[in-house]
Each structure stands twice: as C-alpha cells, then as structure tokens.
Amino acid sequence: MNYWRKPLDRDKVKPGDFEVHILKDRCKGCRFCIDFCPRQVLRDSDDLNTKGYRPAAADPAKQCINCGFCVIVCPEFAVSVAMRLEKEPNV
Amino acid sequence: MNYWRKPLDRDKVKPGDFEVHILKDRCKGCRFCIDFCPRQVLRDSDDLNTKGYRPAAADPAKQCINCGFCVIVCPEFAVSVAMRLEKEPNV
Amino acid sequence: MTIEIANTKVIDQYIRQDRMPHIWCPGCGIGTVLHALIRSLVKGGYDMDKVAMVSGIGCTARAAGYVKMDSFHTTHGRALPFATGLKLANPDLKVILFSGDGDLVSIGGNHFIHAARRNMDITVICVNNFNYGMTGGQMGPTTPTGARTSTSRSGNYEPSFSIPALAAASGAVYVARWTCLHLRQLENSISEALTRKGFSLVEAISPCPTVYGRLNKQPTGLDQMKYYQTASSVENGADPMKVGIELNGKITCGKFVDIERPSYLEMAGFDKETR
Amino acid sequence: MTIEIANTKVIDQYIRQDRMPHIWCPGCGIGTVLHALIRSLVKGGYDMDKVAMVSGIGCTARAAGYVKMDSFHTTHGRALPFATGLKLANPDLKVILFSGDGDLVSIGGNHFIHAARRNMDITVICVNNFNYGMTGGQMGPTTPTGARTSTSRSGNYEPSFSIPALAAASGAVYVARWTCLHLRQLENSISEALTRKGFSLVEAISPCPTVYGRLNKQPTGLDQMKYYQTASSVENGADPMKVGIELNGKITCGKFVDIERPSYLEMAGFDKETR
C-alpha cells in the first residue's frame, strides 16, 4: 500500500509517468476526486456510465503527481494511479 | 418535618423533654440508631421481637437532645422522637 | 399544658403502613434513602398528588411499592423511558426515579445516558450498593475491582463505572453523591435536585450487608456505615471524572455538577397552551 | 523496460469484487472510511485470516459484507456484545467493529459504554453521519440541535452526544476523530488504534448527502466535504468533553485520548496456557 510514498529514485524516473485509472462503471460521480485533486487532473466525463452516473475521467493534458488523494478519497474504490517506471537498462 | 430544627423557645422548654419511641416490631436490629446517637441514648433490648430481631430501645437514664439522627437513619421508619412542650400558662 | 409531637408521624403519612415491614434486610440502607427523599418532598411542600415515583426491578426498586403516591414498579432497567413517557404525557407531574445501581447503569445504562443527554425533566435517586442485591449479590458495573461477589468469588476483575462521571458526561445538570450516613446533606441534595429543571441525579451509597458486605468483610450494615464514616470525604465541586470508588477505598461525596441548560420540556417548547 | 503498478490492486484484494458496486449513495463517505481501515490493516501487516469485522445494522454496517475476511453483519446495536463474545472465544483474532453512529450510541449505547468500561480489546470505527441513513434520515442522538431530518422537520430540539466524550468518560483508552477529508490522519489513527490493547475508538465524520445533507443545505457529498474543509480544525489532545459538534459548526478533529490501562484480556488473566 501507499506506493506513492515509496522513496522513488526520482532522478531515474521521468516525470509524467503517472496515469490515473478510473473504473468507469464503478464511479458514481460524487466528484470528490475531481474537486480535491491538487493538480486538477480529473474532470467530468462527457457521457454517462451504465448506471446513469457521470463518471470522473483524467484530463490527459494535466500532470498527475501521484499524491494518491483521489485513490483514497474515492468511496467506490474506483480510482488507481499507475506508474510507468522506466529504469535505466544497466540498473 | 425536621421539627428538631424548629427554633424552639429553649428557655421556655425544660430539658429532658424528648422521648425516643421505637416501634419494636418494626425494628430489625441494625443498630444504626444505637451506634450513631451522639448521646448513647439507645441500646439493645433484652428480648427479641415477634420477627426474631433484637430491637433497639431507649435507655431512660440517658438524655436525648432531639438531634433527630436516629429518626432519619432508621431504615425501618421505626423511630420517632416525641417532645413534651410545657408552655407557660400565660403564653 | 402538654403537647406531644411524634416525628415519625410525618413519614408514616407518606408510607403505605399496610405494607410494613418492608422486605429490606436488617442493616440495608434503602429505607434510609427513601426516608431522605420523602423528607425532601415534604419539606419542599410538593403536592403529593402531583408527585409520581417510578422504579425498575431490584431491592431498591421495591421502594415504589411503599410510598403513598402514584407509583410504578416497572421492568428491570426500563424505569427511565417509562418515566419519560409519564412526564411528557403529564408535565405537571414531578417525576422521581428511584433506582438501584444495576437497574440504572447496567441493564438501564442506555436509557440513563439518553435521558441525561435529553436533559429530561426527571430527578433520579440512585441507591448504589455496588451489586445486584435482589438476585443475591452478583457483580455489576458498579462493583469495585477486586470485590468478591457470587459471580466473582475470587475478586471482580472488571473496572467499575462511576455513576456521577457517566451522568455528567451524558449531560445531567445536577449530580451529587452522599452515603447513607450523610443524611442531612443527602436530603438537601435531593431537595435541590427536585427544583432543577432537567435531569438531576443524586447517588446514595448504601449498605447491602446481606449479600455484598458479607463477602467483603463488612458483614453488617453497621460495618458498612462505619466504613463510610472513615472513608468518605466531602469535596463539593470535585471533577465527576475523578470520583471513582475503589474497593474499600475513599468515597468522595458532595455536589459535583450544578449547571443550567435548557431542559427537554423547554427545548421541546412545552407550555400549557399547546398541551 | 516498463513496469506498471496499479494502486487499487491493493484495495481490490481485500474487497469482495463480486459484490461491487456497493449499495452506498453517490457522495456517501462510508466507502472512503472503509478504504482507510483496509489501508491501515494492510500497512500494519495483519494476517487477514486473523482479522474479523463485526457490524450491526445500517448503511455503515453493510461494510462487513464487502470485506474479504471473516465478517459478521449482526443486529442493530448488538455488534459490540457479539464482538465481545467473538474476541473472548478466540483472543487471537483482531476484532474490528465498523459501526454507524445510530448503531453504536443510540440503540447500542449501553453496550458501547460497557465495552469501554471493561476496556474490551476491540477497535471501533464509527462512521458518524449525524443521522440514521439506512432508514431514510431520521434524527438520532448525534444529530446536531437544529438540524432538519425526516422526524425533525422543523429542526431537532434534542441536544446531541459527542461520541468521543462518551467513549472517554466510559473508559476508552484511545479516542480520535477525523472527517472523510482527513484521510492520512484517519488512516494513522486507525493504525494506532489497532495496536492499542483495550477499547479504542476512531470516529469518522462522513457525508450522507441523500438523506441528511439534502435537508440541511448540503445536498451533495461534495458540499459536506467542503463544509468539513472549512469548519474543521485539528486539536490533538483536546478535552473530549469539549468537542461537541453544532449544526454546521466547528468540527474539532484529532487524537483526544491515548492512555494505558489494563485491557479486559489482561485483567481477566487470559493467556495461551489456560485457553
């Protein structure tokens, strides 16, 4: 848990490697993640999910810093942040 | 209630005018009145009452000051203090 | 001219003579506490037709059957909600709850904290004898740690409640504690409690020689009274959170809480017009 | 070389996927609090086979049905005595109570104060949404005075309980409060509570937009979260008697109590040998 706190070898990792995933059909559109994201990474989707809610979606133009708040605030367990670790070949 | 606190016209009343009455068959012999009387007015009777308890009884030799404690401490509502008020004829 | 005044005439008027003697054991303090309550009522000049006593089940609760007034001997632990209904149905009544410690804070604990929270207009007199007397002296939530009872033969290992702490934390506006020896103070506290709007509580520590004292080296009521005499100290205004009683330990007595906050009847906007 | 790590994989492992989505409303905070609990458990390295969750009845109580561990969804208000039996029958279990405010301190109030008194070895997470969510939003003992609910349409006139005050007065050794916005702190507090011997309580103030917020000018979960953002202040060590919450008033958060006293298991002399 709390991988975002893992002392990352920052210099070996390129910024912008975080991707926010939202399980669209689990989201109930409460907007907690949207409003409390420190970088405004999230926004409303354009269309409704199968349950009739308007799910949150990541704005590809925005930079997620993997603070993790969206993950832990989501009452639906719908949000995850994925990280691409591009390691130096010789490490 | 609490007649013992009534501002009595002390000088018009002779000391020794208080008499402790114990309903013998109500008494269960707990000895509260006996032990906590400030003047040791009360003591055990010699014989048992109809319930088989040894009731408290007033010792005629002792002087009751009508502090009232025996009355209020008795769990059986068995004790009363009677007072003879001998008033001056012209009052 | 000689006039005789017998003091007990007064109490006898408010007691059901046809039910005497009561069932309480020799040396039990419940009668003493009941006497104090009645003196307070008489002194306060209450119209006894407008006073009602409610109790649950237990030795203490039997008191309701001995007083000459509307009186209700209900079920174990449920006296407070019964009293709540009675009071709200007829707010002109002065409703007094006369309760054992088990009745009040063991099985009845929930109603106790909620009645205090609501600041329900009821005066509670709790006879605390540190155990369930009626059923033969089992441990309960007020039994001091270490005390022996019929269900804690080798010593009670549960921590105990301090009733004043619970009352105060839940919202009671008046909280006092005395023992069966502090009879003037007890009477005064009850008198004060009766005049307060809202939820007031007076705890009376009382001997139960037959089943509690016997197992805890105080086999007579007198032994227990003497313990109170030596172990009690009066600390009016003491922090109710700090007046817990340990086995044969210090008994802090006094008036601990006396505050004002709107009572339930006031909050609910009761007045004669809308009733 | 690229490695992807998805954070929610962790929570998904401890949640019954086959029961998602859960029944909670959009903007309800219960899921958020449950998430915090699970993070604490995972971080604490607990063997989930030895963790059991017990709940009563209510929206909050439904949580027991969503976690992948031995879990018990019992009756309204009786989760604590059930948990007490469970814990004493198998002291190796880490027993967690996940409870709504009504479940815990309305119908369950007596068990709450007694479990705290006994210092029973249970960690309680209470989701306080100031009302009975499950039954459609009636007032309860935690509803702030003045709040509108389906049974107090013109404003609740009862005073409300502060759960930390009740817990502390009854004997809890660890008491903390956070809102659904204070998620790191909430998680930390739960982690701490889990390690304490005896009775620990963490209160989580949570939105219930559907039935509570709607009638009190905070119709969405977000409205309620924003209220928490502006109205809350952290005061570790604050006197639990002074952290009551008024309608739309200040919410004092923090760790209020963290003391040591022997837990029930310790007092009762539980040890592996005699079991």
Next chain:
Amino acid sequence: MESQVVLGGFGGQGIILAGFILGQASAIYDHQSATFTQDYGPEARGGACRAQVVISDGTISYPYVQNPTAMAVMSQEAFTKYTPELARVKNPILIIDEDLVKPANYTAKYYKIAATRIAREMGRPNIANIVMLGFLIGVTGVASAESVKQSIRDAVPKGTEELNMRAFEQGYSQGIEAIKAN
C-alpha cells in the same frame, strides 16, 4: 376497465413519486379506484426500482400489476428487468427514455422521449420523472391531464409547482403528438 401501469428506473429518478402522483390523480381527482405500490431495494440511491399503479372504475382486489397495459422505463436495468412482462399483454404501450435505454431485441412498437435531456435543458435534471409522466399521460390517457396536474401540485415541494407544470406540459404535448404521429 382496468389500467395497469408500470414505471421503472433507478433509485433517485423520482419514479416512485411519479407513480404516487398518478395514483393520487386517479383516486382523488378522477374518482377511480387506484392502488400505487413500489418495489425498491436497500439502496437509497441507485438500484432498479419500480412503481406500479392499478387504476379501475370498479374495486381493486389485486393491487399489483399482473398484466401491464402501459410501461415507462428510464434505465437499461429496468428495461431488462421489467419489459419481459409486456409479453403477457396484447398491444401494451412501452415508453422509454431514449437517452438512457437501448431497447435491444424489443420488436414491438414503442414510444420514446428524451425526458432526462429535456429536464436537464429546463435546468432541473430531477424533474425528468414529471416529463415522463406527462408523456405517459399524453400517450395513454390513463388519467386526465387536469387531475394529474392537480396531483402534481399537491405532491411537489412548495415553490416548484410551476416548474413541474412546465415539465408535465412538455412531456404531455410530446405525448399527444406521438399519438397523432401514430
């Protein structure tokens, strides 16, 4: 004559209120017998829910819909769950919210309206139920429009009456048109 009307959707859409309004209109203002019943799950929001209204000029023994003469559905789940019942009836009337329901495999005739979209355009997404109710009345005539309007006025929060009237009218007029187009 007995009409058996079903309204289906998910919790929070106001399905239940719409059903109540219809029942009340029939019983109190149209002077019919009318029972209104509801199915709902433990969720306060979300989950399939259904309102059933039986309207009769006689007495109603069986207060539930057995053979729905008309059905309006506002969620895909409700469509899947409830429309099979229409098979029991000859020429039932099905109405869907066209943005929320894809009537896959439904071969018989049906009516559609974008009730939720219309409501949103009116600025209050939560009056989609009234738009739908208006459309239902327009299409089926199970209750008189006047009665339903009166019933709406009784049932909705004070201050929202006019908005709701407009929502009803919107749906109603589209319903009348749909019938004409038929």
Next chain:
Amino acid sequence: MESQVVLGGFGGQGIILAGFILGQASAIYDHQSATFTQDYGPEARGGACRAQVVISDGTISYPYVQNPTAMAVMSQEAFTKYTPELARVKNPILIIDEDLVKPANYTAKYYKIAATRIAREMGRPNIANIVMLGFLIGVTGVASAESVKQSIRDAVPKGTEELNMRAFEQGYSQGIEAIKAN
C-alpha cells in the same frame, strides 16, 4: 418407606441449608432417593421460609411433602403457617425451638429444644440450624447420623467443620435423650 420432612423458620436462620444437608446425606451417603425443595419469598432475610425433604428407598415421583412425617419449626410464623399440615398425618413428629415458638393450641405431642439459645451459647447463633438438625436426626432417625455429619462437612464453609460437628452432636444427643424420655 418414605419420610417427608419439613423444616420451617425465617430467612437467615439457615433452614434451607439444613434441608439441603439432610437431603444430601440421604441421597449420597445413605444411598436413598431424596429430594430437597424450598419455599422462600422475595426477601433475602426475614419472611417465612421452608425446606422440604422427601426421603425414600424407592423412586420419588412427587418431590414435595404432602403428608409430613416430621416437622421442625424455628419461628412462630412458620409454626402458624405449616403445622396445620400435620393434621393430615397419623402420629407426626413436631419439633420446635422452644424460645422462638409457642405451640398454642397444639394438642398433640411435640418435642422441643432451645436450638438458638444453645447455638448462641456456643458463640455462633447462626449454627442453630445444625443444632436443630441434630435434634431432628436424634428424634426421627430419618437419616443416619454419620451420613448427616459427612454431609455437613461437605456443605459448611471451610474452617467451621468442627464447630458444626459439635452443634450437631449437641442437638443429636438431646434428641436421643428426648426419645428415650418418651
């Protein structure tokens, strides 16, 4: 052969314990069937109380005393309440504590002992029950003295065994004498 024994007195006198001891003696040490039952009121102390012991060499269906063959009473109240039952039996044995009971209007033969006084003289008023039990055994022989003594040892608090033995012996020997005197 069936004996039906009643012990009567008031709460706190140890009547119940005496009954239990007798029953246990018969059942466990005399290898008889023996039921012991008790009547008591809500009071923990005071109030009339009664122990009933039925002893039989067969099985006991009816576990209560119907026709008391022996009765020992230690309070006036118990005398008044229970002795009328003796009328049902031929030659019942009645025993009273002579300081506590005045057997007014009782015309048949009875035995008496100052059990309470004896106990007080031994320094422990609360062993009057054992004195009385000893007397009862001496007079009636419903159980063997040895069995009763063993039963007493099992039942009384540790450390008081010897005192109780002496109390029993006191009563027992007086009982034997009383019989002889008869």
Next chain:
Amino acid sequence: MSNNGHLSGSFYFNGDIACAEGAISAGCRFFAGYPITPATEIAERMSERLPEIGGVYIQMEDELASMAAILGAAWGGKKSMTSTSGPGFSLMMENLGLGYMTETPCVVVNVQRAGPSTGLPTLVAQADMMQARWGAHGCYSAIALCPSSPQEMYDYTIKAFNLSEKYRVPVLLMADEAVGHMSEKVTITPPEKLKLVTRRKPTVSPDKFNPYQPDADLVPPMANAGEGYGFHVTGLTHDERGYPVMTPQAQEKLVRRLVDKIDKNRDDIIEVEEWDTDDAEVVVVSYGISARIVRYAVELARKEGIKAGMLKLITVWPFAESTIKRLAPRLKSFIVVEINAGQIVLEVERCAAGQTKTVLLPGMGGAVHHPDVILEAIRKAAK
C-alpha cells in the same frame, strides 16, 4: 383540519400514513418510536402531526424504550402508540408483557416484513402472527388486528385504540409491508361520526379506590397519575389494591382474569368478514394483504363455478374459533393463505378438529401469493 387535529375528506395515503391519521382521529396524543423499515413513515408522520395538535412525539433510543415510554404515557393519561417492525417488535416483548400485566391501554403497530432476523427489510411477510400472541413470557391473552388496505389501516387503528381503552390492554395492529407501503384512497371519518372509547374512570373516592378491582366485564376502571388516587402499579403479581402478593392464589386470580377478560369478551372483540361462505365447499382463510389476494382468487374461482368462499380475519387474536367450528362440518376443505411457514393454520386445523381438511399455502416472505396459486389450490380442494 378540524380543531382537534382531525383531517377531513379523502386522501391518497399509504397504509403507514393512514395508520398515523387513524391514531390521531382516535385521540392518540403520544407517540414514542424508533425508525425501522417499513414502519418508519408512521413515526415520520406522527413527528409532524402531533406537535401541531398539542401531542407529543418523541424518538427514543431504541424500541425497548419506546414501548416503556408509551406505557408511561398511558398512565399519564394520554392515548399512546408506537410502531415498529419485526426486529423492534421482538425487542418490545418484555415491556409489552408489562403492559398486559399492568393492564395499560396502548396500541403497538407492527408493519411486518420478512424475517427471521433482519431478513428482507423492505419486503412483505405475515410471520409475526404467532409472536403477537405468544411473544412475551408468561400467560396472557392478546388482541391483534390485521388490515388489508390503507383505509383499513386508518379504520382498524381507531378500532385498536377503542379496544385497548375498553379492555385496558395493549392492542396490536399487525399490518404488513404491502399494506403499509401501498397507497390508496383513504376517507377520514368525520369527527361527529367517530365512535371513540375512553378508559372507564373510577367512580369511588381515592380512599375507596382499588386500582385492580374489576367491574363485571373483568376490566378495572383506571385512574391516571396525578388525579389524586395515589395508586401503585407493579409488574409483580398483585392483588386488587395493586400490592404485590407472592402466592399461587394471587397469581391464579390475577392471571386468570387477565386471560378471561379477553377470552370471555371474545364475542364483543372478534370481527371477521365472510364472503360466499353460505354455500361454500372450500373456504379460504386469510388476513391482511393476503385477504385481498384471496378475495381476487375466490372471485376467479366463483367465475369458474367453484363453490368457494372466504373468511377474512379482522381480529386474528383472539382467534375466531366459533366461526371455524361452524364452517368446518360443511366443507371439503379449508385453505389457509398466509405469508409465513404456517402459523394461523395451526389454529384453523385445531378448531376444524378433523371435520374437514386444512390445507396451507405458505410463503416464506418477500412477496404476496400469486392469485393463480390460490386458484389452483381452490380447484384442487373443490374436487
């Protein structure tokens, strides 16, 4: 609204709201409750209505407290009521027993849902019927009414108050979720047409008053607290003065009367409705929501020419023993339709005493019977 808080006219109410309005019409001015599906709407309605008309609504901390509070309020002189469903009803049993023992008039509404335990909180059942009769410890007799429609929720609530005041007994309105949540037209009885019963008051002075001395109908007149009678009320066995008496004799006298005051007045208390029983070969027995479905099925059967009839129990307790005994000899079969595993069927079978068959159509709960199932059973029984 008339000045005593009584609505007038017709309304579209669900059964729960109709019940609340019935209580108000009956003069109920005290309600203590605790929310529970599907009875919550009764409490909600009372919380709005009572304060408007000088009554008291209080939400208690649980159902134990609610039941105790309405007893207290009854002695305070108010007509009082609580409402709940299965789990809360179970919690009320002890204090309901106090109500029987102390002869306290009050009304307890149970809007039944499917159990045991939490079961299906939002769905119908009729599985607390035996609990209504036997749920508290000890011997007593109970009165329980079952409404089949919102209108009956209104009417029977009034009836319940009347019976409770007349016989000084807690009366149970055993509704069910289906009726509680169904909406239908409810016509409020105009105040001038209402027949209300109020507890009989003492006719003697306080010093002569024995609070548990019954009149000829076995019911003692009742003084309220604060009226100067200075009476004692206890859940212990008591004599006519209300004093505890711990003897089998006192018990025999008191409890026998408690049982008899219902049983011997059963002709006054019991109400049933019979349809087409005169020539019936098959009579379907039911109550509550089931009675509605049965009515429909019996009509279908009659249309098929089957001699079917129906007995609807309005008062399920005391049980309509004489009606069953009268009908049994002429029938091919009774059919009992109830949403439980078989409760009232036991009484039907007992009273039928082998004179005819008794067939049960049970239902574990969650739904009413499908009329076809009943029709099919009628067809079979009629053969």
Next chain:
Amino acid sequence: MSNNGHLSGSFYFNGDIACAEGAISAGCRFFAGYPITPATEIAERMSERLPEIGGVYIQMEDELASMAAILGAAWGGKKSMTSTSGPGFSLMMENLGLGYMTETPCVVVNVQRAGPSTGLPTLVAQADMMQARWGAHGCYSAIALCPSSPQEMYDYTIKAFNLSEKYRVPVLLMADEAVGHMSEKVTITPPEKLKLVTRRKPTVSPDKFNPYQPDADLVPPMANAGEGYGFHVTGLTHDERGYPVMTPQAQEKLVRRLVDKIDKNRDDIIEVEEWDTDDAEVVVVSYGISARIVRYAVELARKEGIKAGMLKLITVWPFAESTIKRLAPRLKSFIVVEINAGQIVLEVERCAAGQTKTVLLPGMGGAVHHPDVILEAIRKAAK
C-alpha cells in the same frame, strides 16, 4: 475432577447446578449471562467453574448482550451458553432470531418462573413454552427440551449441546423453577461414556467454501472465525455464499431450509417417554416438573384400576405430532397438564384432530398441580 474439567461421581445438586455441570461435560467453554431468579445459580456456578478449566465466563450488561455474546463466541469456535428466566428470555428474542438466521449453534436455558412480566420471580411456571417456539419475529423452527429432574437438567443440557452442534441451531432448554431449585442426586456421565457432537467442519478449501451450502441433511458445515475461510455472516436473507440477496426467491430457499432442517429431521430430534400407553384409555400429556407429578397421579390411577397412561415430552419442540396421532384414535381422552393457561394443549388438540377429547388442566403458575387434581381428572375422563 478429570483434566477436561469434568467432575466424576454422584452429587447432590439442584437443577441449576446440574445444568451448569452438564454444559461443562458437553464441552461448553463460554458463558455470557445476566443474573435473574431462578436461573442465577447457573451463572454463579459457571463463573466459578469455567475459569478453572480454561473457559470464559462474562457477565454482560443485560440479556440482549448475553445472547449476542454467545453467538459471537460460537463463531469464535467455542460451545457457548446463556441462562435466564422469562423477562430475560423476552429480551433475547431478537438475537435468538439472529442465531436461527445465521445457523449458530448455542444453548439458551430458560428456568421458567411465573409471569407475565415480573410476576412471581421465585415460583414455578411453564408459561414460556409457546414463546420458545414463536417468540422471535419471522419463520423458523425451534428445538426445546424440558427436564423433569436435576439429573435430566444435566443430561438434557448435554443433549441440547449435541443437537445444537448437529443442526447448527440455538437449542432451548426450557426448565422451570421447580426443577431448577430442587436438589437431588445427579450422576455425572464419565467422560469416556459421553457422546458429544461437534459442528461439522468444511471439507473443501477456503476458495471453494460456501458457508451456507447445506449437506444432504440440510445443515451446512461450519467454519469458525480465524480459520482462514474468510466468510461473511449476515442476518439478512442470504444465498449459499452468505451474501445478502434481497429477493423472495432467496428468502423462499433459505427460510424453507431453516424450517425444514428441523422439521425433516424430526424423527432424529424428537424424544418422548411413554408409560403404560399400550392399553391406556386416558393418556396424560406433560413435560418438565409437571411430568413428575403426573407420573405420580397416573400411578395412583393405575392402582385404582384405571387404564391411565402418560406421555412425557422430552422435546416439546418440535412437537411429537406423530405420537399424538398414533395414540388419539384409541383413547377416551388426552389430559394435558401444564402450568400455564393452555399452550401445548393447543398442539395436542390439533394433532388429535377430533379423534379423541383433549382436556386441559391449566395452572396460572406459582405451584405445581396437586396430584389429586390430576387423579380426579383421570377418573372423570376414564368414565
């Protein structure tokens, strides 16, 4: 004392203490209770005995808590018990229902006293027998045993544990004050002769385990908490996985099984004792302390040459329907002797189905029947 805490030999015990010892012999290692006359001695005994043998005694704040605690302890893997009397039994009803719904093995002892309400706390009654069957809301089937002597208190407590573990159901030991407070010789079964049943454990791995998937006998194997099965238990209607399912179908399946697992195994569960029924013209039916008195009266009747017999119900629930049906056609009359206003007589009458008379000898409580009353009734019935 043997090493598992089991006494050995014969003792002079009252019924309450015998019950506690029976529990210990049966392997009970958790007791939660609250004092109440006349059951207190059971708790007192347990409070002394359990800690000696590694068990847990806890005195709870009330009976609601006691009942909940023993359910929790059962899931924690212990055999658990509580004991109470009428008022406490009434308070246990809700959580007893949870026990039925979640299929939790445990034993609840009710030492019956006279009610309703507080009644006569120190005196006998048998008036909670219907409550034992119907006291909780919803549909379920119950097992209740009635001992007639301290020895049976011991024996039937063991039986109760065995049935509860076998059928995963709370089992009720419905004792009475007379038996509870009567002392008599009790012989402890030597450990090697004890036949103890313990809950059936899962035979599949946790990922394949469905906690509510029954075996052929309709009883599902049971995992305890902490054993790695990660199961969910709920009082809501649930499927075989234990998940809540809010449909009538799930309800029908689950609750039907809960009822059937007792009813269909009734031949295994029910025990009765018959004396002299072979040639009897009058059979007296009774249970508990009454059965002892009846035995005596029947012996007296036989001595008079009356063909009297006796049926003692050991398991009162489930009811011995087939025995009554078998006996009825040959009899002039059943006589039912019970210390209540008429409870089990209803079942006897129902099952007799008019084939013979059913006469009730009721008693409101406080005392056992006088044998003469029974004898007189036998004489009359035999005419």
